[in-house]
Amino acid sequence: MISLNLNGKSVQVDAEADTPLLWVLRDHLNMTGTKFGCGMALCGACTVHVDGQPTRSCVTPASAAAGKKIVTVESIGNTPVGKAVQAAWAVESVPQCGYCQSGQVMAATALLSANKNPSDADIDSAMSGNICRCATYPRIRAAIKRAAKGLQA
């Protein structure tokens, strides 16, 4: 049994200790917003927050996340920053295929939580670990700036 603090709730999961957090979320808890893209922390589709830090859940054993605060795309909209990011994503029509966007939203929310007014270089540095094969990058950049503006207002 692994005990997790997930989206503000305590949950118990009957999974092997080495099971990555990604598969605990997707297969054991049926929370499929977090996506599988590469399994090697190369693409960022599986990004969640662990104690506020953007974390690749595909290489993070669930047991290593026990006792820490885990936040996923399913609840990030309950935070002011996450809400602003998701709203900006819709206004800018960011997603195309959409498969990477949960991870993009989580990475962008982590960025804006730490840096209220990111420069282009800050955005490059925070977001370049998240691959988008549809190359929605210009729209992601615009949406991050829109969200930043909205949060400052």
Added chain:
Amino acid sequence: MNTIRNESRRDFLKASGGLLLAISLPEALAQSGKAVFQPNAFIRIGTDNTVTVIVKHLEMGQGTYTGLPTLVAEELDADWSQMRAVGAPADAKQYNNLFWGPAQGTGGSTALANSYEQLRKAGAAARAMLVAAAAEKWKVPAAEIRVAKGVVSHPSGKKASFGELAADAVKQKVPEDVPLKDPKTFVYIGKPARRLDARAKSNGTAQFTQDVKLPGMLTAVVIHPPRFGATLKSFDAAKAKAVKGVVDVVAFTTPVSNGVAVLARDYWTAKKGRDALSAEWDEANAFRMSSADILAEYKKLAATPGTPARKEGDTEKALAGAATTLEAAYEFPFLAHAAMEPMNCVVKLDAGGCEIWNGEQFQTVDQMAVAQVLGLKPEQVKLNQLYAGGSFGRRANPKSDFLVEAAAIAKASGGKAPVKLIWGREDDMRAGWYRPMYYHTLKAGLDASGNLVAWQHTIVGQSILTGTAFESMMVKDGVDATSVEGAANLPYAIPNLAVSLHSPKIGVPVQWWRSVGSTHTAFATECFLDEIARETKKDPFELRRALLAKHPRHKGVLELAAEKAGWGKPLPAGRARGIAVHESFNTFVAQVVEISKSKIERVVCAVDCGVAVNPNIVAMQMESGIGFGLSAALSGAITLKDGVVEQSNFHDYPVLRMNEMPRIETWIVSSKEKPSGVGEPATPVIAPALANAILALQGKPMRALPLSTQGFAFA
């Protein structure tokens, strides 16, 4: 193929009691219980005032779930906020691609183009029925009724929403031939409506194949042979079965793949089982060439006469008599699609046949292929449409490879549980079905004044269409149209022009990849033209312009891109521009790339796609196509060593990231032509435009892709 019917289709005539059109409803809609008004196969208006468009094409990022509803909203005079989109079931009778005859599927940048009139007519018919219902209810002449932004009204002050009229509209006669709007009165077409799927794709609720979970479902993780053409000799399941939670280990064979699948309740357990499995392979018929061997063979072939794909004038004679001749050869590697969602498929076998959950791009082909593997009739294969996490051609596999694999595994495990096949990134990247390797040779003849009088182009590479459902239609006299598209229809005015093709057969499965033949022909032709411009000291833009006098749409985008990029204006030291123009899928694109030593400073893109139904989506697809093309141009290559694919994941198959994405400005030509597709045509133009900028900056032609193999990288 036109006899395919979906077993699950429901006859709306019976369900509604009033409509004259027999139509099928997706199961979920039919069961929703709400009184709905569904005037045809494409529109459902609920009493809750939503307008749901049943979209016959896969949403894989290109925007069909926004573009097709835009066509309906326009003629229906709906409010954009009430529009919804759902995927259509497999039913080629109603949902065929009008450009593909009786087959249902998405590809070739046809989704919006083939739906343009069909969905506008559907919207206009629904509007007429709502108006008729209001006229009857209010006892006023229909001609006096107006509809705007989802509100039906009469000058007397009477008003109703679509939802309020839905129940009465059902009773109206389905009109024939309702006139369509004059484009001057368009409210949505030509305006940048927001994407309908953006919210669900930002909060994790959008459902992809990867997200499907059925009661009792098992996840299958597979091991494929190490080389194409190898087959399973034997396997030892003991270690896999020793992994706690592994339910079953089965061998499978399909017409295009074989291997062993490990099944468990979850992916991680199945993967651990797969990793513990040992299998032996019979490699007697395995493909064992390396990329270098293939290239050497292709070079030999290129020196021999190929099958003619186009012949104008007498190229041999013109070359013999030319004052100067120029030659160049261009090399292209295999490319993987590497969609973000690795290939996957959910299959449930039952007494009546089989049910599949998948981001479906090729319904008709998939139904036939799965039916064959399972011994069913195509109509017994029910397909449930989901979002696709990218495709770039991959999910429209000509042999339905990952679908039949999932079906074969479900069958091999006795059909005891629904099976979700999940390929890891490595499985996906090594499964084949690549953009083929190609080798091109070009020879040009110039007269004493430097005019281009002869052009000889030879292409060597595998045929994509041979052996597929498209062969009879698109392989003529030994020439696969997709091998030479963009080369055989070269628009430049050259009096003597010859294009020929060699289509060697080798054991690597290949497939269409975003913009298909143009992925290589645009590069070879547009880079060679710049080499000619350089040799003759002509401006690359002016040379193209002069040769395109009879091609106004090519010329139009070329001039627009050049103007907006400031072509010809001085640049700071250490900067250079490159230009390229190309037509694919009847859409014309020109791009100007401006580079420095450290990066792509700017891309200016001009596009003529006829009526731009949603200019915002057109711009997004230009950006997307450019980003996708840049991945391939800079670093994309699948290589073989002794037949083994050398790449496996994003560390050795690098793709474009945020910090590498250039600034892109898109300009759309104002046009009254029918809309053409935008999903693919930006992709082939970026690599030659970039290579031409590098030629201008460094004086060195780029003759092989990716550019990383040419010693080129941004500092």
